[in-house]
Every structure is written in C-alpha cells, then in structure tokens.
Amino acid sequence: MRVGIPKESRAAESRVAGTPASVKKLVKKGLRVAVERGAGVAAGFTDQEYASEGAELVDRAAAFGSEIVLKVHKPSAEELPLMKTGALLISFLEPYLNDGVLEKLAQAKIDSLSMEMIPRTSRAQSMDALSSQANIAGYRAVIEAANRYRRFFPMMMTSAGMNKPAKTLVLGAGVAGLQAIATAKRLGSTVEAFDVRPEVKEQIQSLGAKYLELDIGEAGTGQGGYAKELSEEGKRKQQAALTERLKKFDIVISTANVPGRKAPTLITEEAVRGMRAGSVIIDMAAPSGGNCPLTELDKVVEKHGVVIVGLSNYPSLVAADASQFYAQNLVNLLGLVFPDKATDQIKLNLEDDILAGSLATHQGQVKVKR
Secondary structure, eight states: OEEEOOOOOOOOOOOOOOOOHHHHHHHHTEEEEEEETTGGGTOOOHHHHHHHTTTTEEEEEHHHTTTTEEOOSSOOOOTTGGGGTTTTTEEETTTTSSSSSHHHHHHOOOEEEEESSSSOOOOOOGGGHHHHHHHHHHHHHHHHHHHHHOOOOOOEETTTTOOOOOEEEEESSSSHHHHHHHHHTTTTTTEEOOOOOOHHHHHHHTOEEEEOOOOSSSBBBGGOOOBOOOOOHHHHHHHHHHHHHGGGGGGEEOOOOTTSOOOOOOOOOHHHHHSSTTTTEEETTGTTTOTTOOOOTOOEEEEETTTEEESOGGGGGGGGHHHHHHHHHHHHHHHHHSSSOOOOOOOTTTTTTHHHHEEEEEEEEEEOOO
C-alpha cells in the first residue's frame, strides 16, 4: 500500500502533508511512502531528509497515483485526473462549499476524508487538524498585529519617558482566539475578549484576560461547542455595542466564524471610523467573508486611519511547525484506517465515529449534508 504526498499547488501555501518524522512513522507501519520531489522545501524539509526516513522520491503523477493521497488542500482541477479509481484522499476539502469537487471525487470513485469534519471529541483530539492549525493561526495573527502596529505592545520605561501597553480585544474565544489571548498577554498587552458563548468566560479569564460584557439579549452556543448564528436583532445589538467599545482598543483580533456560513459582521465601517488612527484589525475570518466589511482578502489595507489585515493562511507563515502538527494529525487518523500493520486493501470501518463523521465521499456517493 503506497501513500502519496504531493507538493501543494495552492498559491502562497508553504505547508506539506508529510514531514520526515511522519514518513518514518508511516514506513514503520508497513506503508510505502512516495513524496513528490521538492514537496517539503517551502516548509524547510529537504528531499534527502525524506529519503533518509524511507520515502521514495517521485514525480507529481506518481505521488497522486498512490492508493492513499495526503494533502493540505483539496486537489485542483488539474490534479484530480491524476488520482486513481478506488484511492483514498485525506485532506482539507472545504466540504460545505458547492464547487463540485466532492461530486468529481465521487464520480471518480475516490473515497475521501475531510479534515474539517473530524468530530470535536476527546478521542478525536489527536486528529483534530482544525484545532492544531487554528492554534498556530491565533499565535501568528498576534505576531502580525505587533508587526503592523506602530507602537510598543508592552509598557516600556526609559529615561525619555514611558508608554502605556497596547490594548487588545479578541473577538471569538475558540482555539485561535484563546491562543491569540495568550500570545498578546505574553507580549505585554492588556487583553479583553468577547464571545457569544457565555460559557467560555472562564477560559478567557484563566488566560489573564478580561471578559468583555455585552448585553445582546441571547447566547450563541451551537452544537459541538461551536458558535451558532445570532438572530437579526442579536446581530444589531452586538454591532451597536461593539461600535462603542472598540474606540478604546489599539488592536482587534477577530476570529468569529459560523461553520458552513458567511462570517458574521462584527466590526462595521462606523466602528472603524471611531477607532484611533494607527489601530490594527486582524480579520481572521477573511476567508469566509470577514468580520469587517472593509476587509480585503489576502490584502493589507488602511481605511479611516486603521490598518486592516485580511490574510487568509496564517499557519503557512509558520510552515515547518504547522506541517509537523498537521502531518501528525494525519498519522493518527491513518492509525484508524490501519489499526495494525498496513494491508494491501483499504477498509474504512464506518462503525468508527471518527471515520464515519469525517467521510466526505464513499463508493461513488457524496456523504456531506450541506
């Protein structure tokens, strides 16, 4: 059984779905591993490092022609035909996006597991790539904010005087938001945070941040620990409350997303106008429409004196560690596909809640309920 690890083709993507360390573990399990030449270079992993751990260095067609293909992003229109009938693809697949990719995988009789659909359970924690990558993104987003902010983050005292620490607000206290809180605190900023799920207040406070109290008349707790979309009245109250509160903050890290839907608007243009000149907004929801209507995807713009960062791939900016985490998530998931030594056949145990929950296509059918 051969596992193929192609080089990622999406623009500005530096991560890779396998590292020399993960290759070693897969080979030990009895799998052959075929790595496309140059696949790990952008993340800092050389072909020689892969080869020394037992990988075969191959061309693009051979990597995609493997029985199991591991990727960060879903295959492109040019890559899909390179995959063989009966193969298993494991990747981020953007399953709720109606772009026809899942239908094409099903037509080609390619089974696929979507890393976005890994259940949020204790047992699945070691395979939860959304969380591993969001954790990195939250860290890197604060570093981006510190780089774009034209003042110090911490309080600094010199013979010429002193400054006050930057005031940071984190909107959304999921994995990325909590890591952003922790990182901003480590850099010396004072931090407040808000989430529509009131039960995360304790987590925010445990990191040394203050919970921002907003009276919006409802809670946004959804299934599986995720946030749900607020009512129209709740959205209006939230926007109005934030417009006033944002005036006192220098840095805003916005992470609010609702799975499968456009990101909610939290930071209105009126709110941006009210912020201090030189303030920075890091809109981590940019890929799903943004929490601010002024955000431009994959661009850094300045509007009303405020810098708005709409980068979409923070983990790629920390490619070596992000690849290491993601590759280990994949190794752990393959441990369910092959509980013992690898065999010549792929048998997905659909009684396993993790495999069943992450199944996107199977035996010619799309399994995702949109």
